[in-house]
Amino acid sequence: MSAQSNYRDVFDATAHPDARKAWLPRMKIAAIEQFEALGFPTTRDEDWHFTSVSPIAERTFKPVRPSPSTLTAADLAPFTYGQSDWHLLVFVNGHYEPALSSFAQLDVDAQVMTFSEAFKEAPELLAERLGTLAPRTQAFTALNTAFMADGVVIRVPVDIALEAPVHILHLTDAHATNASQHPRTLVIAERGAQVTLVESFATIGGGTYFTNHVAEVIVGDGARVDHYKVQREGGAAYHVGTTQATQGRDSIYHSFSFATGAQLSRTNVYAKLLGENCEVRLNGLYALEEAQHADHQTFVEHIAPSCSSREVYKGILDGTSHGVFNGKVFVHPEAQKTDGKQTNKALLLSEGARVDSKPQLEIFADDVKCTHGATVGRLDDMALFYMKSRGIGADRARALLTYAFAAEVLELIELEPLKVALEALLFERFIPPDAA
Amino acid sequence: MLKIDNLTANVADKQILKGISLAVNPGEVHAIMGPNGSGKSTLAQVIAGHPGYEVTGGTVTFEGQDLLDMDAEVRAQAGIFLAFQYPVEIPGVSNAYFLRAAYNEIRKARGEEEVDPMEFLDVMTEKLKIVEMTEEMLQRSVNAGFSGGEKKRNEILQMAVLEPTLAILDETDSGLDIDALRIVAEGVNKLKRPDRSTIVVTHYQRLLNYIVPDYVHVLAQGRIIRSGGKELALELEERGYDWLLDTAGASA
Known part of the structure; x- marks a missing residue:
């Protein structure tokens, strides 16, 4: 059956x-x-x-x-x-x-x-x-x-x-x-x-x-x-x-x-x-560990002209976790003067973590501005060295940079108490207690 | 304090430093000058422990300890500070948090008590004056969106907070207008003490009008080709580097 x-x-x-x-x-x-x-x-x-x-x-x-x-x-x-x-x-x-x-x-x-x-x-x-x-x-x-x-x-x-x-x-x-x-x-x-x-x-x-x-x-x-x-x-x-x-x-x-x-x-x-003239922002953050799997799909359908869409999605992946991001933007022929921007970044903390990122732009109007960018990477070596050169140990520098990667997107939250609560959650998650 | 003996270093299998020897005593200011690509910045980064450079020979000791055997953070905790030519932006970490984290690490290494955010704010009030910065700068992310001048002032602010015994300024004058240059240089001078030494890495003599060196060394093609007093810097300003390079070439 x-x-x-x-x-x-x-x-x-x-x-x-x-x-x-x-x-x-x-x-x-x-x-x-x-x-x-x-x-x-x-x-x-x-x-x-x-x-x-x-x-x-x-x-x-x-x-x-x-x-x-x-x-x-x-x-x-x-x-x-x-x-x-x-x-x-x-x-x-x-x-x-x-x-x-x-x-x-x-x-x-x-x-x-x-x-x-x-x-x-x-x-x-x-x-x-x-x-x-x-x-x-x-x-x-x-x-x-x-x-x-x-x-x-x-x-x-x-x-x-x-x-x-x-x-x-x-x-x-x-x-x-x-x-x-x-x-x-x-x-x-x-x-x-x-x-x-x-x-x-x-x-x-x-x-x-x-x-x-x-x-x-x-x-x-x-x-x-x-x-x-x-x-x-x-x-x-x-x-x-x-x-x-x-x-x-x-x-x-x-x-x-x-x-x-x-x-x-x-x-x-x-x-x-x-x-006409709408504004949409679709932002997000996910943090995975062990064998977790998280798939995010966004779809912005520009039907009317002169609208703007902004998207920032970030993921932090540890263990053998798997993240998926699929960001679709569809611009109809009537949706002239569309202004769309999509950014998708993933940070891999382990060898076993994996991310599949698929931006998908379909544009049928000619007078539009649409961009997308996707990066998948590890912590920046220069930033790590910079922190270490100030006396901050390697483990803690990594923890701080991981938190910073997440905190940057939380900045987009306009509801202050929620932002503060989520920052605290991630701080606790990524920064070892003796480092607070 | 710092003793470098016949130091050689590579980056990506290319030899950049070809036998550098240099001794810096407490209280001294040494200027390292030289044309682009001479190895000045490499020397600064190797002393600070940048992992991208491979030391292939020679020794470096700092206050009697083998510096090359230490990780970058241990060198910082021992009292070495590098003001970066290109300070790194770290969006998401506030300047205040970053500075306090570093300050507490250094204090821990010295066997001193860590400070809480309120105590640290008191420390900062004094330090901010040294580089004419406002408290507002502390709430911003580290270097993120800072102008060139703000980044360099932020480097000197970090130096003021961490109070290193050996400060290395890597092209701190590059990209600064005259006012920012004055603020940065005065900041460095205010931090001078008989037990603290400074190495100023620069292409131009300009900064040395403000931070007056005891010794000037000219680096070219990975070697120190001439050492002298502060008058050497003035001579270089007048005559450029070519006459020295020709002399060095002829003697090689």
Whole structure:
């Protein structure tokens, strides 16, 4: 029996209590059918050439059943970046935990709520917008749509700036072992609205589990969305995540992806520039060790003219880890005056580490400026000598330069508390304690 | 303090230093001059322990110890400092962190207590004045985006913090305008002490108007072809290097 029909069986055996919203079961049934037709991608698919998902496909991860969480606010502390005045929505094993969540004062008319709440209070939001962006041709997205249990919807009305960032924290614990969670996020920033969203994934003693996340982000005309993703899943976890953003004219979308977790992960960040004069930044940092595998794919689709895209992705690879970066930029014939720049750098700390980097520019307009650069290397000998010539020992000089390589890209994070927290994480990781 | 005896060194199998002998005593300022490609910078880098050069013969001792047997960081901890001709940019590490890390390594090597960031800031307040730099420079990444003059001042700032017994300035004057040159030279002079020595590597006499040498050595084709007092530098300024090279060539 094929991997996808296993999931069909699981789907059929799952109750769908939200049947009262008739459109939702219809969408889910369509999604599982689509998933069955697509099947899991293989390395014969161009987009998955360097990443085999067979460890995920070979087993059937069932969604975690809701069970009362034993976690307390204190357990969350390592994952909240020291911020108590953000909107915090906590999910444990894919299920919303109201007792652990907290909300800042909310502007009039803005909505930050779970899907379950939205069905009661603003059902039209989901009915109209959910699933309109997520790529329909991707098996993992279809699987998410079929199995999503709950999610978060954020709507910021015209010309409103949501002051407090929204943090969606997905935690797993031992209950998630051998199970899956399919978190879903929908962001609607209306004309001139502004919002900052942080999505974090972490584990507290979780074993092998599978996170399959989808985020849809609608950035209206003149709106701005800052979107951070922090993937610190457990070392035995599998993580697949896809973010799809669409941008109206004069809008700004900034995405930052930070990934240190999971034994196998794939992170997709896609942006469609639909209106003129948009700005998109897709930045990221991953740090891998042992046998970890992390694949990042970005896709910027320049549809309207006079938009700019900027991408900086960096990776640090140790052990026998394997990193993959595929940065696609597609410039449609109408997208004149496109200004695109992509940089991808990887630092290999060991002989056994490997990175495959594939920039992919397809340009069908003639008046554009698009550049890309990729480097794969080891620590700079001159910089090492410079540090040593100041009395800093070889091991520590290497540690500092490794940290510096990472810190340079963290500088691009505009949400200061998050930047500071991630710097601290990497500092601890790369700099030996006696050297602090 | 420093004793170099018949030193030979290669880079990528090409011999650059062909038998250098030089003795520097405490408190002395030695200038090493010479045309491009003479081996001046190589000599500076070999003393500092650059791994790209292969020492093929001769000895170098520093305060009685075999310098060639030490790693670069051990040489620095022993009191040797090289101000780089091309200071390296290190984006992602703040100048303050870098300086404190180096300062504490040197203190540890001297058996002194390490300092915390607040104590270090006090140390820095004094040192910054020496090179007319502001605290803002400490928060920037090491040399990243610095102008040529800022980089050279940053080198002298590091020297002021680490207080070496032997400072080697490798073409510190190159690319400096007259104001930056004055600041850098005055910084070096303020750090002078009877127990500290300086080797100034330069192509031009200009810097030596500010940092007055006790001895001037002319390096050409990997050898010291002439040594003298500070008046030798003035003579070179007037006559260029060719007359010396001709003399050396004739005597070879």
